[in-house]
Amino acid sequence: MKSFNIFLVLFVLLAGCKENNPQNQTAASESTASESQYFGSVFDAEGALSGDKVVMALSELQTPDSLTVSFTGKVTDVCQMKGCWIKVSLDEGEEIRVTFKDYGFFVPKDITGKEVTLHGTGFIEELSVEDQRHFAKDGGASEEEIQKITSPKVTYSFVADGVLLNE
Structure with a gap:
C-alpha cells in the first residue's frame, strides 16, 4: 500500500509538470484580434439605430x-483610469455618456475614434458640477478645464449591458 501511495504522488507531480504551451494560446488570440469583440453581454447588433435616430427617440x-x-456610434472619449465609461457621438455634435451596467465590465482605454454598437437603456439626466468634474478628470482634462465647469448640465446618458467593438 505504501508503494502505491508513493506511485500516486509521483504520478500527480509528473502530471502537474506537463509543459504549458502558451504559443498556441497567443496564436488563437491573435487570430481574433481583427474580429469584432464583445464586452459585457452578447446581443444581436442587427437593426441597431444610427445616432440621429437615438437623438430623436431620447x-x-x-x-x-x-x-x-x-x-x-463613434467613441469620442474614454475613461483613462479604468475604461469604466465612454462618450459616443450621436448626431451633429451631440454626445451620449455611456456607463456599464452594475460596473460589471470595462472597455479598453484606447478605443477613441472606433465604432461601437451598444445595447442597453438610454435616458435624460442632470449631471451635477461634482460629477462633471469627476468625469472630466477621469477623461484626462486639465485642471483649468475642470475648473471651468460651474453649473449642472442636462445630458443624454446610457447604461450599456453590452458593447460590440466594431473592428
Missing part, C-alpha cells in the same frame, strides 16, 4: 422615462 423622453435600444 429627445422625446421625460425624466424618469427610459428607452431600451441598440445603437451605433
Whole structure:
C-alpha cells in the first residue's frame, strides 16, 4: 500500500509538470484580434439605430422615462483610469455618456475614434458640477478645464449591458 501511495504522488507531480504551451494560446488570440469583440453581454447588433435616430427617440423622453435600444456610434472619449465609461457621438455634435451596467465590465482605454454598437437603456439626466468634474478628470482634462465647469448640465446618458467593438 505504501508503494502505491508513493506511485500516486509521483504520478500527480509528473502530471502537474506537463509543459504549458502558451504559443498556441497567443496564436488563437491573435487570430481574433481583427474580429469584432464583445464586452459585457452578447446581443444581436442587427437593426441597431444610427445616432440621429437615438437623438430623436431620447429627445422625446421625460425624466424618469427610459428607452431600451441598440445603437451605433463613434467613441469620442474614454475613461483613462479604468475604461469604466465612454462618450459616443450621436448626431451633429451631440454626445451620449455611456456607463456599464452594475460596473460589471470595462472597455479598453484606447478605443477613441472606433465604432461601437451598444445595447442597453438610454435616458435624460442632470449631471451635477461634482460629477462633471469627476468625469472630466477621469477623461484626462486639465485642471483649468475642470475648473471651468460651474453649473449642472442636462445630458443624454446610457447604461450599456453590452458593447460590440466594431473592428
